[in-house]
Amino acid sequence: MDTKQIKQDLDIITEWLRKEFQTIRTGMASPAILDGVKADLYGAMTPLSQMASISIEGPKSLLVSPYDKSATKAIEKSIIDSDLGVSVVGTDTGIRISFPDLTADRREMLGKIAKQKLEDAKVSIRKERDDIRQGLQKQEKDKEISKDELHTQEQNLEEIIKKTISDLEVMLKAKQEEITL
Numbered sequence: 001m002d003t004k005q006i007k008q009d010l011d012i013i014t015e016w017l018r019k020e021f022q023t024i025r026t027g028m029a030s031p032a033i034l035d036g037v038k039a040d041l042y043g044a045m046t047p048l049s050q051m052a053s054i055s056i057e058g059p060k061s062l063l064v065s066p067y068d069k070s071a072t073k074a075i076e077k078s079i080i081d082s083d084l085g086v087s088v089v090g091t092d093t094g095i096r097i098s099f100p101d102l103t104a105d106r107r108e109m110l111g112k113i114a115k116q117k118l119e120d121a122k123v124s125i126r127k128e129r130d131d132i133r134q135g136l137q138k139q140e141k142d143k144e145i146s147k148d149e150l151h152t153q154e155q156n157l158e159e160i161i162k163k164t165i166s167d168l169e170v171m172l173k174a175k176q177e178e179i180t181l
Contacts, residue, residue, distance in 0.1 A: 003160065010126055010164045017121040017168055024110055024117075027063050029099050040172075041071055043098035044115035051075060053123045057096070058060045102179070110179045120122075122165060129161050 031054040038045040048054065052066040052075060052092035064079070066072050076095050079088050085106075087098045102110070133154065140150040 003156065006128070006132060006157070006160060009088075010125060010160065013121050013128070014126045014164065014168060016124075017171060020117045020120075021114060021171060024114055024175065024179070028089055029058065029060055029097075031055050031062060034062070034064070034079070034097075035076055037082045037084075039071065039074045041068075041074065045054075048075060048078070052094070060099045060101075062097040063094050064097065080098060100101075107179050111176055114172055114175045114179070118168055121168055125161060125164060129157060132157055 019032075019035070022030065023036060034054055036049050037048050039048060039051060040046075041051055048064065051068070051071055052064045055063050055065070057063045064075060066075055072090060072095065076088055076090050079086070079095065079097065085100070087100065089096045089098070136145070136150055136153055136157075139145045140147060145153070
């Protein structure tokens with residue numbers, strides 16, 4: 001069992017969850033909310049981060065400054081169409097995005113979304129664990145490792161999995177606190 005490879009695979013899942021949590025809009029302005037938004041630039045769908053600079057103007061607003069001013073309308077339309085729950089206003093300097101205050105219902109819904117993202121990550125971790133266990137059991141069956149070695153490696157695997165899940169739950173708690181601010 002290659003623990004280094006297992007940790008790398010679990011780090012990929014952790015990073016995926018971190019990015020998913022960044023896209024969950026809280027009451028505070030975060031450029032990460034625009035990571036998934038793409039706009040039409042010369043016939044190609046291009047991520048906003050490649051078309052404009054995105055800066056935080058204040059605690060509840062972002063300013064998107066297109067590199068090419070002719071793309072302003074396309075960027076504005078793509079942000080509106082992405083249905084992020086923000087208000088979008090085109091200005092002479094770019095596009096101002098304002099984050100409205102969250103209602104109690106919206107906060108509750110965002111908390112549920114965050115929990116679901118955590119569950120999705122846990123499912124991926126369990127699948128990874130099951131694949132590794134099957135490989136270990138095959139090695140034991142083929143007499144490549146002993147029963148004791150199988151048991152030891154399964155225990156090591158379980159410790160790695162528990163720590164990763166614990167870390168993910170800490171991330172969820174931090175996100176829930178951010179949502180309730």
